[in-house]
Amino acid sequence: MSEINPIVIFFAAIFTNNMILSNFLGMCSFIAVSSEIKTSLSLGQAVTFVLTFTTLLNWMVYHWLLVPLGLEYLRFIIFIIVIAAFTQLVEMIIDRYFQSLYYALGIFLPLITVNCAILGVSLFMVIRDYTLLQSMAFGVGSGLGWTLAIVTLAGIKQKIKNNPLPKGLEGAGITLIITGIMALAFIGFSGIVQIQ
Amino acid sequence: MASNVKKLAILGMWKDNPVFRQILGICSSLAVTNLMMNSLIMGLGLMFVTAFSSLTVSLIRQFTPKHIRMMVQTFIIAVYVIIVDIFLKAYQPDISAALGPYVGLIITNCIIMGRCEAYAQNNPPHLSFLDGLFMGAGYAVVLLVIAFFRELLGFGSLFGIEILGSWWVDWTLMIMPPGAFFMLGILIWVTKNMFPDTNKDAKATEKGGAKA
Numbered sequence: 001m002s003e004i005n006p007i008v009i010f011f012a013a014i015f016t017n018n019m020i021l022s023n024f025l026g027m028c029s030f031i032a033v034s035s036e037i038k039t040s041l042s043l044g045q046a047v048t049f050v051l052t053f054t055t056l057l058n059w060m061v062y063h064w065l066l067v068p069l070g071l072e073y074l075r076f077i078i079f080i081i082v083i084a085a086f087t088q089l090v091e092m093i094i095d096r097y098f099q100s101l102y103y104a105l106g107i108f109l110p111l112i113t114v115n116c117a118i119l120g121v122s123l124f125m126v127i128r129d130y131t132l133l134q135s136m137a138f139g140v141g142s143g144l145g146w147t148l149a150i151v152t153l154a155g156i157k158q159k160i161k162n163n164p165l166p167k168g169l170e171g172a173g174i175t176l177i178i179t180g181i182m183a184l185a186f187i188g189f190s191g192i193v194q195i196q
Numbered sequence: 197m198a199s200n201v202k203k204l205a206i207l208g209m210w211k212d213n214p215v216f217r218q219i220l221g222i223c224s225s226l227a228v229t230n231l232m233m234n235s236l237i238m239g240l241g242l243m244f245v246t247a248f249s250s251l252t253v254s255l256i257r258q259f260t261p262k263h264i265r266m267m268v269q270t271f272i273i274a275v276y277v278i279i280v281d282i283f284l285k286a287y288q289p290d291i292s293a294a295l296g297p298y299v300g301l302i303i304t305n306c307i308i309m310g311r312c313e314a315y316a317q318n319n320p321p322h323l324s325f326l327d328g329l330f331m332g333a334g335y336a337v338v339l340l341v342i343a344f345f346r347e348l349l350g351f352g353s354l355f356g357i358e359i360l361g362s363w364w365v366d367w368t369l370m371i372m373p374p375g376a377f378f379m380l381g382i383l384i385w386v387t388k389n390m391f392p393d394t395n396k397d398a399k400a401t402e403k404g405g406a407k408a
Contacts (some may be wrong), residue, residue: 023373025227076278115304169385176380
């Protein structure tokens with residue numbers, strides 16, 4: 001596993017192993033916050049940002065602290081703490097120094113702590129035994145892939161907003177069907193790069 | 197007591213079913229539904245975690261400071277998830293490998309946190325335990341229904357036992373990710389149509405009326 005080029009991992013994480021469309025991670029906020037392109041883009045940025053750094057931090061904590069001490073089984077708790085602490089810290093920093101950024105990203109940061117994609121990427125990184133550089137590429141790529149998926153979905157949802165839908169399919173139902181069609185489209189990418 | 201149990205069971209398994217009615221926790225619900233066996237194990241794991249973390253949260257609810265309760269709940273959930281993970285690794289190594297990171301992702305499953313916050317925080321331990329158990333069961337049932345169709349159509353088998361025979365051409369799309377999205381979408385559609393939520397319907401007509 002560890003000889004794959006980080007660039008390959010980066011593109012695979014965006015297209016062939018997209019977090020939402022092939023691993024179902026981060027669905028909760030995906031469905032709830034995908035009604036406007038602008039909001040989805042901000043959320044996507046926040047997710048990408050947090051993903052990049054938490055993946056790095058978690059890699060360091062896992063390989064330099066948990067493995068030497070033989071405490072691998074504590075990784076769930078440790079990862080959650082790292083993610084929660086990091087989002088809290090970032091929220092405070094951008095609130096203090098980057099006010100305009102705070103209005104764009106700030107409200108989404110608490111949401112992100114419970115986003116399954118963040119924890120999922122860290123767990124995948126451990127299971128696939130990535131090196132530091134590979135983990136970084138994986139983190140950034142996953143974040144961008146997630147952004148791509150949620151922005152696309154928001155675009156499609158805006159288009160169909162005023163169209164009549166079958167009864168009972170409004171809301172979550174149609175969102176899932178659209179996501180299914182998107183996933184189908186993304187299968188077209190498979191074979192270009194392969195990391196599994 | 198008996199009527200309470202019945203009420204909670206109906207609420208969790210049907211009326212407030214976390215997946216259909218509240219669209220919660222579908223992250224992990226979809227990834228593991230390509231095989232019945234995986235879904236069953238995942239469902240049981242989730243029932244265990246939901247039930248016991250609700251119980252624990254409810255037991256210590258008087259001693260938990262209000263402003264750090266989220267953190268405490270997360271820790272409690274994580275502890276039970278670790279127990280499930282270690283148990284699976286020890287006794288079901290194959291399934292543990294197949295489920296991969298999704299066992300760990302039970303922690304971020306909104307159902308558990310939601311039940312701790314909404315129910316266990318204000319209710320006595322035995323009721324919270326049952327509430328968690330039935331909410332978990334509702335989730336497990338949905339997983340199994342989706343897995344039933346996906347495995348049957350995708351592999352022609354159930355629990356790994358061949359059902360449809362050699363004439364059946366495996367519908368590979370069903371075991372790929374899009375199949376899961378379509379299946380859950382259709383399931384939500386069908387349940388909403390067959391058993392409309394009376395409260396929501398009243399609201400919807402009100403809204404429609406106001407618009408018109």
